[in-house]
Amino acid sequence: MSVPKRLVKTVLERDQYECMIAGPRCLGVATEPDHRANRGMGGSTVLDKPHCLIAACGICNGDKTAATGAWRAELIERGVIVEKAATNRETALRCLYTPVVDRRGRLWFLLPGGTRVESTDPLF
Template sequence: MLIAACTLCNGLKEDAVGLYRESLIDRGIRVLKAATNRETAHRCELAPVQYPDGRWWLLHPDGSRTPVGP
């Protein structure tokens, strides 16, 4: 799955440290790199993402999404 982000937003996620970085990871916005790109992509497919409205979604390669939780 590919998610587009502007250079500024992507840079902020990539350079994040401390509690902000942990928050991005907890919310599924930043996925830690695995040993291979294939493994990293698989982690992304399995990680639900929290949207700004607080709801969680599992994103699918075809662009669809499934709600997770209440």
């Protein structure tokens, strides 16, 4: 099951078509949404929410799936990867409360309605 086209547009526009993953082979320009938490097999759409998705280039989207070691740890620390909880609903809440750090080091909270808010909290 793919992400609805309207939601794809919302995520890409929200992230200003900038790849939020920013991996070593990054193209920079985002062309698709990426689930922060692996949706897994099956038809659940619980994780098809704006706060569970980030904009990504095709290369980073594929590379993130195979990320291991230090790079995976960095992606988790930056909120690009959100580890699964016991249920998809709990995982969606983790996405809501886990900010994303972009390639420039800015910290964003992704909101359910499809917007993002930059944090100015010095604790982050």
